[in-house]
Amino acid sequence: MNLSVTNSPFNEEQATQLNQIIQNLTPEQQTWLSGYLTANQQALANSSAPSQQVAENVLNNEPQAMSDRHITILYGSETGNAQSLGEIFADRLVEHNYTVKLSAMDDFKPKELKKVEDLFVISSTHGEGDPPDNALSFHEFLHGRKAPKLEGVRFSVLALGDESYEFFCQTGKDFDKRLEDLGAERIIERQDCDIDYDDIAEKWMNTNIEKLNSSSGVTQTVTSTETVQSAKEKRYSKSNPYEAEVLENINLNGRGSNKEVRHVELLLDNYGEEYEPGDCLVVLPQNDPEVVSQLIETLGFDETVEVTINDDGDTLPLQKALTEHFEITKLTKPLLQKAVDLLNNEQLTAKMNDDEWIQAYIDGRDLVDLFTDFPSESFKPEALHQLLRKLPPREYSIASSYKANPDEVHITVGAVRYQAHDRDRKGVCSVQLAERVQPGDTIPIYLKKNPNFKFPFDEETPVIMIGPGTGVAPFRSYLQEREELGLTGQTWLFFGEQHFTTDFLYQTEWQTWLKDEVLSKLDLAFSRDTDEKVYVQHRIAEQSATFYEWLMNGAKLYVCGDEKQMAKDVHQTIRYILEQEGGMSEVDAEAYLTEMKKEKRYQRDVY
Structure with missing residues (x-):
């Protein structure tokens, strides 16, 4: 019997989806699914004791963990790593028949915290020990006076970070200590992960499930249909990269520039996945042969x-090993x-x-x-191997639209060169791309979703984009996509670099989009063309009244680029505009920007 709106409680879309799924299931899979749904229903209806029917209904009659305690997983994620691990862990817990709520921290209502029973926190650390944007409000609440006492709550923390930063995994450490201070009971010790986190995350998940099963009276060995590693290997990933052919590798800067920014186009023939504006391309780099030889x-x-x-x-x-691994x-x-x-x-x-x-x-x-x-x-x-960690991959904002270039992906890479301690230094990946990669070569890459940098595709929502230097890359992707979709509307770009004549990246494209009304406003800041240095935040301040009007009309705000200076200066300038144009206090202006972040109206991709 096919499901429909007349013979079931499902709407038309749900009925169609369920019919497609059920028709493709084997009898064994249908039996398993029936048992799984029955077990969940019984667990909700009678949470005072484990249901004996669960073992009889689930495939192979293996014992299942049952608990009257509900599990909450909260993730704080800047680029999607913590979110991905949260999703894998939630699936793993559901396999063990636990009731699980998975939520981004900014989607979790703080008043619900006092109702939490078993809490798992997975959080990255951003910048110099700061919470990621979608964890800011929860971090502030938890460390404030209104945070409830959490006696009776059990918790565990998985912290993601980068050892090269001074405040390694600081946000995870903050959450771990504060939950303990509020009276919660630690299930297992916090685990701190460097960039290569798969094995530690796997151990953290399995150990927590063992503890949960033990407290529920279940002694089965923790197994899973897939590990963190295998979940990633379903797609191209760090352990399973795609060898992309280089189609173009062009220096975007004019002769005499102090910069070298490369526009790199890669072939994605038969990759099997799409990407969206705001997503990243990850490159697995190699160390400079000269540095390797000098070290040896x-x-x-x-x-x-x-x-x-x-x-x-x-x-x-x-x-x-020194070239490719360490x-x-x-x-x-x-x-x-x-x-x-x-x-x-x-x-x-x-x-x-x-x-x-x-x-x-x-x-x-x-x-x-x-x-x-x-x-x-x-x-x-x-x-x-006891001294060195793995060579981290490099992430670059995608600078092209999949709809406009379905078999390609473009990135915008600034070559990093500087002198320090009497030696010339080079960026590992950026200079590899600038000096040692030619059209026809292949490089190992994979696509990475960025759930915290997503654009609207309509003609009603105003969009303000702030991206000096290579930070302009995702906005090229966005406008390409809008052009492909035939969208106009209010879009405003602030771009900055050193010199107009040599450093105006993608100049003709912005000017064409302006003419065609894909881009409605463009403000430029070339810092070295005037006696007094002018940056994007100065152009924003000059447009104070209009900028404020756009915000009050519901504009979404996007910032991409340098975190240490640019992003902070831009943030302070916008806060000042809210104070001056909107008559807000500094506290109220900051609160307004925080609310914009919670509503996904203020998104940043900063590094």
Whole structure:
């Protein structure tokens, strides 16, 4: 019997979807699904005791965990990693027949916190120890006076971060301590994850489920249909990258520019997934061969010697391991702490009690500097994997529209070059793309969704875009998409760089979109063309009244680019406009911007 609106409680769309699913199920799958739905219904109807019927109805009659305690998973995510892990963990818990509520922190009503029973927090840390934007309000509430006492609540925290930052995993540490201070009981110890987080996240999930099962009287071994790794490998990912052919690699800057920004076009033939404006392209880079050779020479090792690259005992020749696997161009405090034990250098050991020296030393130095300044006769090639972390992938905002370029993806990459401590330094991935990648070459990549940087596609919502330098990339993607969809409407771009004649990235495209009314306003700031430096925040301030009018008319606001200076200066300028044009106090203006973030009207992709 097919479901319809007349013979079921489902609407037409739901009935159609269910019919399609049911028709494709085997008899065994239908039996499992029936048991699963029955178990959930019984759990809700009678939460005072485990249902014996569950084991009889579920496939293979395996014992299922049952608990009268409901589980809440909250994630704070800037680029989608914490959200992805939250979704995987929620699916895993449902497999064990728990009732689970999964929510972004900014979608969770604070008053509901006192009703929570088992709470799992998965949060990244942004910038210098700050919560991600969608965790700001919950973080503030939890650390404020109105936070309830949480006796009887059990909790566990998974913290995501980057060891190269001073305040590694700080937001997760904040949540963990505050929940304990409010009286909640820790299920297992907090786990802090570096960029390569799959194995630690997997262990955290399994250990928590074991604890939950144990407290529910279930002794089964924790198994899952898929691990964190296998969930990712359903698609192209870090462990399963797509080899993309380079179609174009163009320097966007004119002759005499201080900058080198590359426009890179890649072929996505048969990739199998679409992307949206705001999403990212992830590149798996390689270290500069010159730096690799210099490091091997400094270490005095044979480049052909096989070295262990992980705890599983996998090996690679030293030269290949240092080129493709290990990060060698960035020092961190945890790395120096490991080096104390592995190098046995008395001078280094003596300095490790001085935090100010550590922070000053790691700034702008790499592994060549470390082994030059603190040589070690006892350090051997087999100890490299104990000292070094994996080479992190690089994320770039996509600069093209999938609808306009279904077999391509474009990125905008600024080549990073500078001098520090008497040596020339280069960005690992940016200079690889600028100097060592030519059309016809292939590079390993994968697409990554960015759920916290999404654009509207209608003609009613005003959109303000602020993207100096390479931060303009996602706005090129957005306007390409709007053009493809035939949309006009109110769109306003603020772009800035050093010089008009050499650094006006994608100049002809913006001007064409202006003429065709895909883009309705364009304000430019070229900082080195005038005696007094002018940046995008100055152009925003000059348009104070109009900017305020757009905000009051429901405009959505997007900021992309440098976090340390630009994003903070832009934020302060917008707050000042709200004070001056709207008569708000500083506190009220800040509260207004916070509310805009909660409503997804103020989104940032900053780095």
